[in-house]
Amino acid sequence: MSTLKKLAIVALSVVTIVSTSGAASAVTLSELQGLSRDELLSLLTQLLAGGTTTTTGGTSSVACTFTRNMYPGVSGADVKCLQQYLNGAGYTISTSGAGAPGSESEYYGTKTQAAVKKWQDAMGLSYGSWGGYFGPSSRAKFSQVATGGTTTGGGAVIVVPSGTGLVVQTASDSPAKRTLGTGTAFNPVLKVQFAAGSSDVSITNVVLNKSGFVANTNVSGIDVVDAKGVRHGNVVTAVNADNTVNIPFSTPIVVKAGTSETLTFRMNLAGGDYSGTISLSLASVTSNASSVSASFPIAGVAMDVVNGGNSLASTTLDVLTSTGSSTLNIDAASLQEITKFRIQETSSNEAVYLHSMTLYNYGNADDTDYKDVTLEAQDGTVLAVAQPSGQWTVFNLSSNPYKIDKGQTKDFTVKAKLVDGATKTLRLTVYNDYDLDLRGATTGISVIPAAGASVDSSFPIGEGANLQTFGSGSVSLSRASDSPSSSVAPGASGVSLAKFIARPTGESYELRKVSFYIASTGKALTGTVYVKINGATVYSAAASTFTSDSTADTVTLSSYTTLTAATDNTIEIVTDIQSSATSSSSYQVKSFDLVQAKRLITGDIVDPTSSTGIDGYSLSVSSGALAITTLVQPPAGSVVAGTVNYELARFTLNASAGGENVKVSKITITHNGSSTVDTNLGNYKLFVDVDGDGLFSDESAQATTASTDSFTSEDGADDTLAFNLQTQLEVETSKPLTLSLRADVKSGAVTAETHRFNVAESVTAIGKGTGNTVTPTYAGTGQTQTLVGAGQMTLSLLSGSGKSPSTSQVKVVGTDEVVFAFKVTSQYESMKTRALRITATSTTSLTTSTLSNIRLYDGDPASSGKLVDTKQQFDWCNTSYCYVDFTSDVDIFGVGEGGNGPITTTGKEVYVKAKINDLSNLPKWGDNFGFSIAATTHVSSTGVSSASTTITITGTPTASGYTNVAPAYVKIEKVNVPDTTPGTGAGITVARFKVTNMSGSIPVYLSTSTFQFTQNGSATTTMHVTGTSTFKILASAQNGGETDTSGWNSGVGYYAARGTTGASTTISFTTSTNATSGITPTEAKVDANSHRYLTIQTTVVSATNDTYQLAVSALGNILFNVFESDIGLSGNYNGTSGGDVDTTDLITSLYVDGTPVSDMVTAGGS
Template sequence: MSLATKHVATVLVGSVLVLALSFAFVTPAKADLLSDLQAQVQALLAQISALSGSSTPSTGAGCYAFTTTHQQGQSGGEIMWIQKFLNSHGAQVAASGAGSPGNETSYYGALTKAGVAKWQAANGVAPAAGYWGPITRAKVATVCAGSVTPGVPGVPGTPVTGNGLKVMLASDSPPSTSLVQGQAIGDLAHFTFSNPTGSEVTVTSLGFKRIGASSDSTITNVYLFNGGARITDSAGISNSAFTFNDTAGIFKIAAGGSVTISVRADILSTANGQQVGVQLVSVGSPAALDTSVVLPISGAVHLISSAALGTVAFTYTGPSNATDNPTNDNRVFEASTVVSTHSVWLKALSFEDRGSDNDGDLKNFRLLIDGVQVGSTVTQAVSQRITFDLTANPKKLETGTRIIKVVADIVGGSGETYDVQIRRAADVLAVDSELGQPILSTDAGGSFPVSAATANNVGAASLSVVRKGDSPTDNIAVGATNVLIARYEVRAAGENVKIEALTASTTVAGQTSYGIDNGKVFLNGAQIGSTQDIAQGGTEFTFGSSFIARQGLIEILEIYGDAAHTDGTDYANTNTVLVGVAIAAANTQGVNSGNTVTAISNTVGNTRTISSSSLTMTKYSGYGDQTMVAGTNNARIGAFTISAGSTEGVNVNTITVSLSTNESASVTDLMLKDNATGVQLGTTKVSPAAGAGGNSFSVNFSVPVSGAKTIDVYANIKSGANAGPIAIEVDGSGTGAVTAQTVTFGSSSTGTLQTITVGTGTLTVSRDSGTPTNSNVIAGVTSIHVGKFDFAAVNSAYTVQELKVKVPADAATSVSNVTLKYKNSAGVEQTITQALALSSTAQTHATATFTGLTFYVPQNDSADVDVYVDVPTISSGAKSGAAVSVLLDGDEGFKAIDGAGNSDTTLAGSATDVNSASNSGYGTKYVRKTIPTLARLSTGYTANTVTSGIGLFRFTMTADAAGSVDWREISFAVSTSGMDAGDQLIDWTLYDVTGSTVAVNSAVANATVSPYVISICPDTSCTIGEAQTIGAGSTKTYELRAGTVTGWADSGDAVTINFAEDPAAINNAAASSLFSVYNMVWSDRSANSHTTATTDWTNGLLVKDMDNDVRSCQFGTVTSCTP
């Protein structure tokens, strides 16, 4: 295209643009919402694109050094350049709108994928799948050979490699969007500056150019931001150019770091229809730019529209010309803020302190909106600015009046001023919630800044001294030296305060003349000034310049001394000491102002009591009087606790144990042990001596201040010891841990320990309540828990070494092995198994004899032994119906050894066996080849209906996988109430509804009186007919129906149905002998050539789950039934 042609095209495009804008933004078409604006932008850009279209581009148009793989769904990176390439190489992404020439975006959507696929197909890239990968990029490189411009100008993404300062369009730089005329700080572009070097880089100058169809006046103010913080004042624009300069650095980039800067501008209120963007044209820095950086770098061009933005107006209501002494939580700014038209999202708010104070004089700034803190606390101002960046969690301000307040801690600046204000409208990033653009805030009282009429004053410096909360209160030992007597907190506010001297004074109750020997003053853990006696009338300690109380910090002041008069004489037990400090105004000086501060009057610590060291001995409450058997070794014959007082800890060096003549004759090997660790203290007295103080133990342990230690006394009790009591006496001594004063404890009156009676031990055995309940068990199963037995030991521990377990002879062939489980003295579970033996048919029980047991029963405690059995299969000898219970033999095969080595050979002291089945319902297992399981169903009913011929009770019967089950009878308890004399529920039939519906009983079943039991027998009757069979592991579903239902539907009518249970166990028998007596008759088919006549039938006792089976229906105004 010739130069003349270019000029003509430019004029034509400009003219059409003006006409298009004139028609696109006439008053009736003004947009009130962001969606309308965006639609208008896209339409206008499409017109511009059509008007400015050219002939087929040259080979180099849209070319770029592509390095990144992209696919559908991604954003950023090189996607905008991919679209530019496609639009200029015959694979246009879109004719108009997003992706069209001049409207390329950074999103790889379906249109981009289609364009890539089209270009791939046209250029021989296979597969033509729309994936921008290495093959496609290689082909593009050949097409663009020689025409690719180095660098990455204007493309969002990761900075290219290199060694200097890198600059690029940021990945989050805003794409083309709609700005609104009259708005504040519109977001034009973001630029990322990366520092790959090992040193900090400072950027001192940035030059920009305004781009787009607009004029310099379109931008009324332009600023640089870092996140939500404004970092520059507005730059002036001339001939489209504007520059930011700061020799100290506009911003700094840490070594290996990066900084993203945004360019934001206030938009002219009459700029409707113009286009504006920015282009970075120069970067000034002491560091060199990387060679890969090509300037200029352009951001997107944004269209300016007309819309009704919301408004935010501030009216300052905070302090003005106030004088605030240094304190916390001072109100330093407040404004009544009126939000109108639309609610806004407050994303950032910056303040500037324009007073004469320094950055560190005000600290801990907190932003409160309507009394609630918003955002994080800002520690202190930086270069007088305080920014609350809320971009991560914006605060929505609804329309109406909001109170915005800032509070801070005034810690310095005595005699200076502070003036916290919103300096410029650009310091308020408040985004219209509907239009999505920042609002130009106003000062309702005039123009910015929003500030006090007169700066506020920081009051004079101050000093405070208070007793610290942890100033000691405990007693001071007699003769103690270098004791911390009192602790204080010293605070300076307004400025640092030098304290040149203080006066320490003391009062000692119980003394007419007094003082503190060797007084010392410590500041923050280090001594300042010289060591001096603290005189009765007070002593001045001087510090020169070593005591500076720093503003805003807490200094810790401590007074040390000896518990003695100034002449070195120790204070007596029960004397009390009180120390105070005072600071004269003349001994203070403000470091900055040179002024004195208000004097500190005498501030006292806590009253401290002088106390002698002490040890108290008491009988250990955790160990009571005992009865032990003669011959017990390592017997714990006493326990006591030694407690130290609150004055100081004590080092115990001697413990004396006194025994009477009888006591010394009854024990050997007397020793002491630490209760907590079990470690022996001192040496063992093999032959303890009789008499007071006869057994002295040299020990070495410490009892801390206000602490305690428990000591146990052990001995062996001789086998021939008398049955009389043992009650030893203990005393001892030690020295104070600090003062080394001698301390004693215990005596014949206070040191007597527990009474130990030498007696006899007993061991009793009973069936434990944890014995399992009766149940059916399947032959061939091992480790069936049958019994649990409790052994209780009194006065001595016992070890059971032998036990004999008995099983009724009738069940002997049904038990192959018996197993015991118990715990030994170490608490470890032991398991031992023995075979069951039956020596002759004349015996009533078979036995399993256990020897070598280590079953341990603790003294005055109990322990359990569990008994398990293995049941063989029916083919291996188990008998169907056998009732297995276990007994511990009372007079044979038992042996237990007590703590003294004595042997007990009768169980529980008698010849009586202990039976697992001694309580009805527990401790018996019935052997079966297989078992049925019943389960009432809660589904499948005609809901809430009682009428003839429908299921009123449904259940399943399941045979265990061990074998098939036959049943010949099952019965149901049916109870009615509320029904009139002529009303009936009769003619009951059970149906097998597993597949098709088949009647089980040929003749209906009936009973005459409610509650009645209906017995259902398969086939013709309960005396004639075949059994129902359920295969191994199979289930059948049954349904009970009443053939005749009359009179139902009166208020109060009710019917309840459940399984009829059998009350007691029976021996197996033929089916015909059982139906008339029992409610359920079933067989495990264990007999050879099983029929209804073989004796392998039993009743329904213990069949599961016949006890969870009730279904009821009632009539009120309608019928309702339980599920």
């Protein structure tokens, strides 16, 4: 049969099935003609299986769960779900026919492949040659993208509808079938998922159907909660006769566009002995969606119901009347008892936990009238604190539920703080049985409490007991914490004499009358007195009204003012102070009281306070005051001739003791000292620290109306110089001023003469507000400044890491680092340095070729130090020392030389850096050097101010450590001994060391001429055997292990020199016939990058508790040699010109680096 005929038959079959199945609206003949053979076969298979998809408004309610790879040619419901998702997400399979929105099929064809590929591109997926294949990467991306807000708890994905529709379906994690007990609450029986399209959807009502064989009367409550556990709508406590339950939402449930929300429907079952089955189904949804896609009713599974009383907890709730009904005073700061409840577990089946309690106020108090509602256990423990909202207060104990053991009774007290609301009432009740969340400790099931029947036999519990009435209001009156207490200034206006706080509780008051008087001394008040409440004037009268006698005057306010409840209301007495008032005047508000007010809720007129009146503070009048102090800054010192702008004295001007700011127009400086003040000093200037930063360099000198270049009556005693200021200085009462007196020291100043300055007289000042003359007080005598002919210089050593070495060290050829550092500090003036000699001394020998590239730095070269000079080698050498000279025509450290400038009184750090010559420059191996400034004459400086070259210099800084030069770096270090408390027999190990040749290519040979250790232990007498060597040293083979001792003398080792025993602090292995002098070259050799372990043992018996601690106490105690031929030399260099030309000589006496100390070993110890 031809392919064309086969396709025609398939198409005819499809048309026939489609027309008979009622699916004609889903596909047309023309659309079928557009399908491929495979797509037609797939559609035929689907139709024969009876598979259809219910859709409304172009949306699908199918939930997608993808668990396999999908590709062209596969079929299944998951393919259709994928097509629905792609169409809804904008990746259209087809605009018409099979695969179009609303006509999705279960066949994965080329059109589906193309749509998947578009989606993969948009998601940024890499697919190589597998474009359009829906595999693991696509499934993972789908879960990430499609589940954002649209996933059920079970992980299924709901297809978000296009347009403004709503899809409703059973959630994948809707509760499964289980058994419910009677008398239980909050049982989830159905979970439904709602998905919104392109717009938010507001759900305003749902209708449920109740099914099963449990009577409607046994259903005591049905409610709805969202995914966060928030209840929506009220708890419906009765099922309609037609088995329906209608739950409206006054506040709609909003499903945001493109997301989903789940709602859980819960059921409460009344207590009792009954059983059966029960279920809920969602019958309808009311919303603003343009269309709803759902298969109503959406049913939950049928739950079995059994008598819960046989295994679950049973509880009762009752109110206790011991609190009683009463009138409570309003007190926002204190808790007051409102009511009590009693909860009892009656079945003894299991304990229960109290998770929450909701209270309803049957009184008329607003939620702002009380606060901090507290639930306390019967032992006084606070279980929860909550704030009322409307008529409801909810205690949430879920983070720490309260346990009521089986068979126990627990009482709970409810307290609150009463804030406002005179005459209002508060009666807190448990309105519904489901307002108490009690859960079984074993089962975790919420149980419904029954009414306790002792007081209330039905809910609400507490509606007839413990009614609390808020008492009428009261007012507290107190002096304000910021009521004025400091002095007042003459002529000041709007002065607050006193401030009081009136705080009503319970209700607001309308204040009508107050009383007070003003006690005064000295100058009486003559202006107007004002009474202000919260900043507004409510009364004013002549001051004489309140000052004529010492009796409080009652006045009626010109405007009645409301004192707001629960608020601090400020009452202030304000007036003006006469400008003629003096320091003998004072004023005080006395016996202030609130005399009459109307309570705005109670409506009566009362005396609001029971006090006899409250006093303000006594305020004295303080005119301007000024205290001038000459400080001890700058300290006594010396200054050289030629110094410019030198600080001679410092003063403070303080007006804080007065009642107003002070203006100063003239300051007179007094001089005491040598009579030649004007010969030595000139160009006097006064600076003010205006910005208060303690500096004067950023301030300008005060301008004066007359010359300030010379003192009057120059005789050395009480000479004066007046600064008549062009602009007055204002000294604030809250901010003292600091002044600095400066002058130039003339070049011809006389050495050794002294000068001292202070302010002691003739300062002109007035009060800023009153204009009254202010007479200052004076203190301080100033500090003596002595003239010297020239500055001085001090040199000191800088040692440590990166500076002068503090201990001797070993450095290999080619090392380039700091070899010397010192600090130079000037006194009295800055210094320019014209010459500096640096000396290097040696304990061995030294040549000009030992070091090269010797550099002088102004500052640390490791940070911001500046290079100022370089010498390629020492200028001169003999065998014991060398030196290098640095010179300049102006200043070695000057800016022109690359430095930071002259040496100042704060000092300058100087660093010398040099390179130890490498093999190509043939340094003399075994040289060492230590740097210093050997004499003060090796520094030549000139004073910047004095221009003097006769500078007193102290200090000769000398590095305490020597640097030893070696062609290879070899080190010795401590290794832990195997046992620090061995026995006493001969052969115990008392020390172990490791010698490592760290050079890259040069073998070395341990020297036998110096090979000794210091014994710091106590073994003396027992280890001193005349003529006997009591120690021996063993070595490992090259690169052997710690315990290897086979390297020397076939494992026997070598003995210490006779006589160098425990009786001596030095143990030498260099002189005995069987000592290390017998080591062969092969044994002494340590190849490059290799090591040997050295082990020292005793050869005789130790006394019990003898101790051993061996150390290399100094560099030079362990030496090594190097053959010239091993370092590539064609001849040796022994410090003589030319040297010889053989390559067999040894370079000897090279230092092994390190001064290790071994472990302390105790013979026979424990």
